[in-house]
Amino acid sequence: MNKYFSTKTSIFVFASPALLLFTVFCVYPLLPEIWMSLQKHDGFRSMGFVGLDNYRDVIASPSFWTAHKNTYLIVGISLLLGIPLSMMLALFMEVQTPKLRRFFKSAAMFPAILSVTVVSQIWLAFYEPNWGLFNSILKSIGLESWTHSWLTEKKTVMPSIGLVFLWQYIGLNAMLFYTGIKTIPKSYYEAALIDGANFVQVCLRITIPLLQNVIKYVLILSTLGSMAFYSHVRVMTAGGPGDTSRTVVYQMYYTAFDTSEFGKGTAIAVIFIVECLLISFLIQRFIARDKLEF
Amino acid sequence: MKYLSRIFWVAVGCTFLFPLYWMITMSLKSKSEAYSNPFGIPQSWRWDSFGEALSKYHYFTYLENSLIYTVGTIVITLTTGSMLAYCLSRMQWKFNTSMLFYVSMGLIVPIEVVVIPLFQLIKFLHLKNSYLGLILPYSGFAIASCVLMLYAFLRSLPKELEEAACIDGTNVYQAFFKIIFPIIMPALVTQCVLIFIRIWNEFPLAFIVASRDQFRPLTVGLLSFFVNVGVSDWGLIGATMFLSSLPMIIVYMVGNEKIENALTAGAILK
Amino acid sequence: MVKASKVMGTVLLTGTLLVSAACGNGNESASNQPSDSTTPAASMESSAGNVESASNEEKIKMRVITITTDENRNNIMEKFIKPNIASAFPNLEVEFEPGGGGEDMANKLKTLNSSGDMPDVFWNDAGYFTPLKSTGSILDLTSHITTDGFLGKYSVPDALKHVDGKIYSLSSGADTYFTPVIFYHKDMFEQAGVKVPTTFDELIQISKTLKSKDMVPAVTPGKDGWGPKLFMLQQMIQIGDPQAMSDLVSNKTDFNNPSVKAGVARIEQLAKEGVFPDGIANLDYGPAMEMFTSKRAAMLWMFTWELPNLAKDESVDFFPFPSASDKYDPTQNVQFWGSPLNGYAVSAKTKHPEEAVKLAEYLAMADALYFESTGAPISLNTGNEASERSPLMQKFVDWYNPIPNKIASLALNSLDARTSAEMSSQGANLLTGEYSTDKFIAAMGKIWSENTWFDN
Structure with a gap:
């Protein structure tokens, strides 16, 4: 029957629209990008082929490394804090009374559906140093010395922005985990409980291993999502003060548009794409091994 | 310990909903109260910010645009994506494996890094001042995750499905749309939700491509509005933020349970 | 599965409803907005x-x-x-x-x-x-x-x-006719018992007094280095040495000039002494204006394009940037924007x-x-009689017009795109108070040497 369906025409009809869209809008733009990165280019015209000079200059710039540090800080926050926290939230939801569970289900995804502009604007008001929420609370409970100018101090700016990102997507990830947990057959738990395992042991021995596929999915989603972290920074601090809160994507925009060095900007983009490829390869290779059937 | 964790998570849950409270109360406060009492309950309830927001902020134009971009992308991505996934999973084509790998690369490239050549391409194709100028690139970027998910879903389906159809003498197109399409509906709905969230809030490309006011989606319109108002009239800003988020909030409230079911469907496949 | 198709239906239905709602109201709202396209009036009046x-x-x-x-x-x-x-x-x-x-x-x-x-x-x-x-x-x-x-x-x-x-x-x-000045609230100064400063040191002194009275001494837009790039660096250099500033604008000197360095050090001092509110380096134009007009800040460092708007408040007055050495006199030197x-x-x-x-x-x-x-002076003749000026505008014109040495703006007349962008970042760094003058000079010195503005 597969032969009957798999005529050349039908393959063409089924495969070509998506492949065409994907190739034209997703893959093709990479070619001019690579080409541009090998030239001295101001966005309007090329001023000559310069080989790998752009790459060399970009790597030599301290801002490039600041941007990397920031990007991987965000990746670290969302993997090391975000995923465990959303897993904990999901496990917590599972054992709650139906009332509380309903509350969490409606609340959890709410930040994720708001636009970055709105979320950033709200958190700007939280972080505002003179009348903002955090400093007001700290002052009112007598912790005046803990107040910070959150978004302009070198030490606090990146963690502050990272917290916004964490907060916005923790619920969405928790929901993904939670829906995964619901699909695990109850008999597994019963067996474990008969063995005398407590809640934590059940989670560690049964729930989490069985959620491997969901975890892998969330892991890839979170990693790539936090790699491309940009819009929050743009609205909240414009990368500042100075280059303190620039991420790699921000640094790419800054170099291409603000300083009119499109050659260098696209060189950053190419390096960045290679990094993304490498990282997803690593995830595939080491974390997402064989599939688990149940 | 148990109570502590409960208190902690309930507090976190409340922070998730705080923006809603804040947007609404902010929009009801006067300009001076917004600064003197930024987080409390408004002392007097002023509704005029909403009127002002509706007259100054081209809300309905932006809303319509956002809906067109989102629905357009969903329709195109789901149709073409499911067809390709079907082809790769069920048809005998020697490039099946390589094509799957090729498409999966799309998961990795963030749209942010190709904005410059993408814009030139859109211009070259004369799509700049049309809705397709954003819908087609969005679809191109959404296809990868759509195809991979549907591929996994289709692989889990028994082959007997089409065999029956085959005996009936239906052709491949009828089989796909009449038999397969309804079966993969749960996966399509999951994708629908994920694409909706992603496209509704997309910013970097829309900011460059949808330059004309009449084509701007809510995200871009909102930022330009903030810039114009100068981020000082918080009442007005609260009102516009609330209005801009309203469609999402409605969709979310109406479809909350269903979105969750859709996610469940998605989770099994992963 | 049945459930799922219902979801799809609901989502689409909601979508369609919203679209139709949007269309219905869209036309209405479009007509009372000043629309982007031509109005019917165009054809009516074409005769x-x-x-x-x-x-x-x-x-x-x-x-x-x-x-x-x-x-x-x-x-x-x-x-x-x-x-x-x-x-x-x-x-x-x-x-x-x-x-x-x-x-x-x-x-x-x-x-x-x-x-x-x-x-x-x-x-x-x-x-x-x-x-x-x-x-x-x-x-x-x-x-x-x-x-x-x-x-x-x-x-x-x-x-x-x-x-x-x-x-x-x-x-x-x-x-x-646009130049940066310091706007201030007369009543706030009075309340704090301070006078208009004539020297940079006095400016620091009165800021401390204002701060001790729980007022924010001064604001200016600091996000992305707006203030430092557009006027603060220039002002802080020229109040010490106008000649050095002129030379910098015309590329006759660079950031190693001691007078330039002294100017940068003044910004660092301002930031460290708490002249500006916390978070100044991320303060946008709108909120900065708001802080001043709502009288939470006593001074606003801003260009005179805001003068007509600010003059509406009777308590607002302005003074030129105070001097930091005898080489500078505010009636002899001024930065102009154009x-x-x-x-x-x-x-x-x-x-x-x-x-x-x-x-x-x-x-x-x-x-x-x-x-x-608005009563602002202009150089394009409109054919109208000049309208009456507000006292504040008159005060400005009387001060500004006779000034012999008008120094062009560094930000507009000497920076290529990259230098301009980098100066924004460096300026914002300075405002944090965590960034030293030496670092600024080292970074800007390098960028300045690669500035292509004067090449052609």
């Missing part, structure tokens, strides 16, 4: 005939991009341009595209230019002029405006010329240069009429 009769001809389409960020610009657009444009140009269909401002505007024009999609008329700025010129995208207006006599309406026609002797932009000339490049420019690639130039002239005149109505 009046202004430039050419265009009754039977197809209308010429014109695309205009202007800055849309500050209140002045929005007022000009809503009150002076949009209501009158249709009757002034019955043969044109003018579409206004908002350009945002600052980097947004620059990025937009750069992107449009790189893809050959330039608008017919646009607001030109020193920040993106060089790339536009090097691609031949900007029209030399000299012959056009000489022939039609528009040039003759300027009191100082030479001020329009770029260093290459050509004219690229038309403005109201209000720019040359650059011959700022103004309405015409794309060299427009299909209708004649009409586009006329449109640019019209827009420049609208600017002039607006600034004139």
Whole structure:
């Protein structure tokens, strides 16, 4: 029957629209990008082929490394804090009374559906140093010395922005985990409980291993999502003060548009794409091994 | 310990909903109260910010645009994506494996890094001042995750499905749309939700491509509005933020349970 | 599965409902907004005939991009341009595209230019002029405006010329009267018992006093280094040594000059002494203005383009930046904003240069009429009697006009795109108070040595 369906025409009809869209809008733009990165280019015209000079200059710039540090800080926050926290939230939801569970289900995804502009604007008001929420609370409970100018101090700016990102997507990830947990057959738990395992042991021995596929999915989603972290920074601090809160994507925009060095900007983009490829390869290779059937 | 964790998570849950409270109360406060009492309950309830927001902020134009971009992308991505996934999973084509790998690369490239050549391409194709100028690139970027998910879903389906159809003498197109399409509906709905969230809030490309006011989606319109108002009239800003988020909030409230079911469907496949 | 299709249905249904709701109300709201396209009034009034009769001809389409960020610009657009444009140009269909401002505007024009999609008329700025010129995208207006006599309406026609002797932009000339000053609330000063400072040290002193009385001493927009780049660096250098500042603008000296270094050190001092509120390095234009007008801050460091708006509050007065050495006297030296490049420019690639130039002239005149109505001095003759000036504006003109040494703005007249962007970042760093003068000088010194502005 597969032969009957798999005529050349039908393959063409089924495969070509998506492949065409994907190739034209997703893959093709990479070619001019690579080409541009090998030239001295101001966005309007090329001023000559310069080989790998752009790459060399970009790597030599301290801002490039600041941007990397920031990007991987965000990746670290969302993997090391975000995923465990959303897993904990999901496990917590599972054992709650139906009332509380309903509350969490409606609340959890709410930040994720708001636009970055709105979320950033709200958190700007939280972080505002003179009348903002955090400093007001700290002052009112007598912790005046803990107040910070959150978004302009070198030490606090990146963690502050990272917290916004964490907060916005923790619920969405928790929901993904939670829906995964619901699909695990109850008999597994019963067996474990008969063995005398407590809640934590059940989670560690049964729930989490069985959620491997969901975890892998969330892991890839979170990693790539936090790699491309940009819009929050743009609205909240414009990368500042100075280059303190620039991420790699921000640094790419800054170099291409603000300083009119499109050659260098696209060189950053190419390096960045290679990094993304490498990282997803690593995830595939080491974390997402064989599939688990149940 | 148990109570502590409960208190902690309930507090976190409340922070998730705080923006809603804040947007609404902010929009009801006067300009001076917004600064003197930024987080409390408004002392007097002023509704005029909403009127002002509706007259100054081209809300309905932006809303319509956002809906067109989102629905357009969903329709195109789901149709073409499911067809390709079907082809790769069920048809005998020697490039099946390589094509799957090729498409999966799309998961990795963030749209942010190709904005410059993408814009030139859109211009070259004369799509700049049309809705397709954003819908087609969005679809191109959404296809990868759509195809991979549907591929996994289709692989889990028994082959007997089409065999029956085959005996009936239906052709491949009828089989796909009449038999397969309804079966993969749960996966399509999951994708629908994920694409909706992603496209509704997309910013970097829309900011460059949808330059004309009449084509701007809510995200871009909102930022330009903030810039114009100068981020000082918080009442007005609260009102516009609330209005801009309203469609999402409605969709979310109406479809909350269903979105969750859709996610469940998605989770099994992963 | 049945459930799932219901979801799909619900989502789509909600979508459709919202679309139809949007359509229903969309038309309504569109009619009471000043819309982007031409209004029916255009066809009605075309019989009046202004430039050419265009009754039977197809209308010429014109695309205009202007800055849309500050209140002045929005007022000009809503009150002076949009209501009158249709009757002034019955043969044109003018579409206004908002350009945002600052980097947004620059990025937009750069992107449009790189893809050959330039608008017919646009607001030109020193920040993106060089790339536009090097691609031949900007029209030399000299012959056009000489022939039609528009040039003759300027009191100082030479001020329009770029260093290459050509004219690229038309403005109201209000720019040359923009200079940074320190606005302050008289009542707040009185309440704190402080007087207008005449020296930099006094400025620091009164700031400390104001701060001890729980007032924010001074605000200025600091986000992305706006204040430091556009005036603060220049002011802090020239209050110590005006000559060094002039030299820097004309590339005769660099950041190793001790006077330049002293200026940078003054900014560091201001930031460390708490003259500005916490978070100044991330403070946007709007909130900075708000802090001053709502009297939470006693001083506002700002250009005089805000003077007409601020003069509405009786308690607002201003003083020039106080001196830091005897080389500087505020009645002898001042920074002026203008650059011959700022103004309405015409794309060299427009299909209708004649009409586009006329449109640019019209827009420049609208600017002039607006600034004139606020009592601001301008150099483009509108043919109207000068309107009455507010006392504050009069005080400004009396101080500003006789000043012999007017130093051009560093930000507009000496920086290429990269230097400009880097100076923004470095300036914001300084405002945090966590960044040392030496670091700033080292970083800027390197960037300055790679500045390409003076190369051509």
